[in-house]
Amino acid sequence: MLRQGFYVKAQTEACSASKGGVFALTHALAMSLQSHVRVNCISPGWIDVTPWQKKSKKKTITRDEKHHSQHSAGCIGKPEDIAELVWYLLSEKSGFITGQNFFADGGMTRKMIYA
Numbered sequence: 599m600l601r602q603g604f605y606v607k608a609q610t611e612a613c614s615a616s617k618g619g620v621f622a623l624t625h626a627l628a629m630s631l632q633s634h635v636r637v638n639c640i641s642p643g644w645i646d647v648t649p650w651q652k653k654s655k656k657k658t659i660t661r662d663e664k665h666h667s668q669h670s671a672g673c674i675g676k677p678e679d680i681a682e683l684v685w686y687l688l689s690e691k692s693g694f695i696t697g698q699n700f701f702a703d704g705g706m707t708r709k710m711i712y713a
Contacts, residue, residue, distance in 0.1 A: 621699055628697030636696040638687050643703020645675040671704035 620639055628637040683702050686692055701707050 624699065625697050632696070636687075636692070638692075638695060638698045638700065640680060640683055640687075641699055641701045641703065641707075642680050643675055643701070643706045645677060645680060647677055650677055668706065673704065675702065675704055 624637055624639040627635075631637060680702055683700060687695065687700075
């Protein structure tokens with residue numbers, strides 16, 4: 599979860615620093631490549647990828663209401679949620695957006711309550 603660069607927990611120094619580096623790199627590249635390339639990053643939250651896993655690696659995980667209700671959106675994300683944001687950022691509709699980080703986490707970063 600890239601959003602860990604914005605909030606940290608104890609004993610996550612290396613992870614937090616590397617994710618913070620992605621934010622800094624995004625900003626620096628956006629400035630260095632301005633007018634040639636738009637550079638943005640996405641901070642995904644809890645994304646359920648089990649439908650996309652190989653059958654041999656797939657684990658059956660039960661997600662109850664407690665897991666879904668942690669998110670302001672009321673559900674855990676799907677890979678398609680991130681793909682739609684990527685598709686938008688690749689389109690000409692986002693032509694005025696660069697150097698930004700997008701949280702795609704169902705509101706978890708703002709809520710900051712984890713069961």
